Amino acid sequence: MRTQLFLKGRLRHDLRAIEKQALEDAVDDVITLAPRKTLVERGEHLENSYYIVEGTMLRHIDDRRGERQLVGISVSGDFIDLHGFPMKRLDHCVGSLGHVTLAKVPHKAIAGLVDEFPHLARAMWFSTLLDAAMHREWIFRLGRLNAEGRIAHLISEIIERLKFVGKYDGKNFPVPLLQRDYAEACGVTPVHANRSFRTLRERGVLDPQGDGKIVILDETALNKIGEFEGDYLYGEGVLALDSLTDR
Amino acid sequence: MRTQLFLKGRLRHDLRAIEKQALEDAVDDVITLAPRKTLVERGEHLENSYYIVEGTMLRHIDDRRGERQLVGISVSGDFIDLHGFPMKRLDHCVGSLGHVTLAKVPHKAIAGLVDEFPHLARAMWFSTLLDAAMHREWIFRLGRLNAEGRIAHLISEIIERLKFVGKYDGKNFPVPLLQRDYAEACGVTPVHANRSFRTLRERGVLDPQGDGKIVILDETALNKIGEFEGDYLYGEGVLALDSLTDR
């Protein structure tokens, strides 16, 4: 089942079998994307949304000089552009980080799901709101933390999200972001990102192995440096998702 | 009609009369809030959402030292915490800026609306996604602009939003944010916000009158300094909101 990770770790009571199946059946096609390929350009009219079966996607906005600001990272189990269903076009670009496998879901199919399964519709709405909650925390990260804290916070967030879907082994950070990606996500220059990583290494928090590979040595310290508190990710341990369960 | 500004300027085809009326009837109570009062604390369990009839509300996240980072500003016609309906608790605090008039809408009533009016439900979903789009632009602002650009961008955004609901006269900026609020929104110190305002004044872009009053002198220059492009606000001139109109 390709969509089995949707909202995994987020809903106390899973979606019903019939709803899961309906979502699965709404998948029109499965495609793969090579690293660093664009999936959607800002402003493009959309007919489909994409769900990540495996891999990492980046969302970004460009400034006047063409410099990128990452505004989101999506991992296995995430819908990347479900908000494209009500909005019909995106205000940002979407592209792959490494090799990615995507499930394509036509908006027509989503319309059918939403009509037929109100509970699933609510779950989808919720899923887009999780994105918004992460955006808010990114604002916090950029507005209140220094470069080292921003990088730490970003890594902490991704680790937490990977835990939800069972993609983190407690040590090897499996998202191959380069230092320039961290720079683009954290609003600093690549040079300064590099120096911040050095500090984190010297403090024994993590160990960058090059080429995007990072070994996490001290998760507690990482969370502390990034002032990371994961409650905004609405994990099921934290949240009683009443609105989704009172059916 | 208290909720008449909901999504004003955003939907090419207005909501149907019956839907507008249903929304209006869902209002349980109208309350007023004195300046600088807290409406919702982070983590609090919610039973209601609030719509702004008149006034400005601020949303913020606090850092470890208690410093605030604004993550959103809501003006007349906005639902402040509609995302509280699917999420049931917020990851941020909400408070008033000046005197505010709010329409209280119980989540039970929203559940009724969503069940009965699928089109209105889609509009509500869309409305929460507008928030997310603004969040993304705030990330961009903090990550890619300097202090002056950030302040300019913020003011440009608010002006554009006020235009949607007919609350901007082309000159007097009617949102009484203090310099410290700009600082908290833009991730800079109040002192530096002050210096940035001085630069903007010296450039003839705007004229701060003290106590939150600002006269806008050159909107074009303001937009340029903030690299502001308002398409992310999904105004009806820009967007064909097909998903909401194909009924």
Added chain:
DNA sequence: CGCTGCATTGAAATATCTCAATCAATGTGG
């Protein structure tokens, strides 16, 4: 072998913060 892309480092320039002080407007109690 000589690319190329990424990581790393140094040194100087710039942006922003911190601390401290002043000023103007406003409100309050006597």
Added chain:
DNA sequence: CCACATTGATTGAGATATTTCAATGCAGCG
């Protein structure tokens, strides 16, 4: 009406964070 406190705006000067520019190292790869 005056003395005083409060709040927000403003300015200066030195400290710190981050950028910029430039150079080097290192690995994979045709």
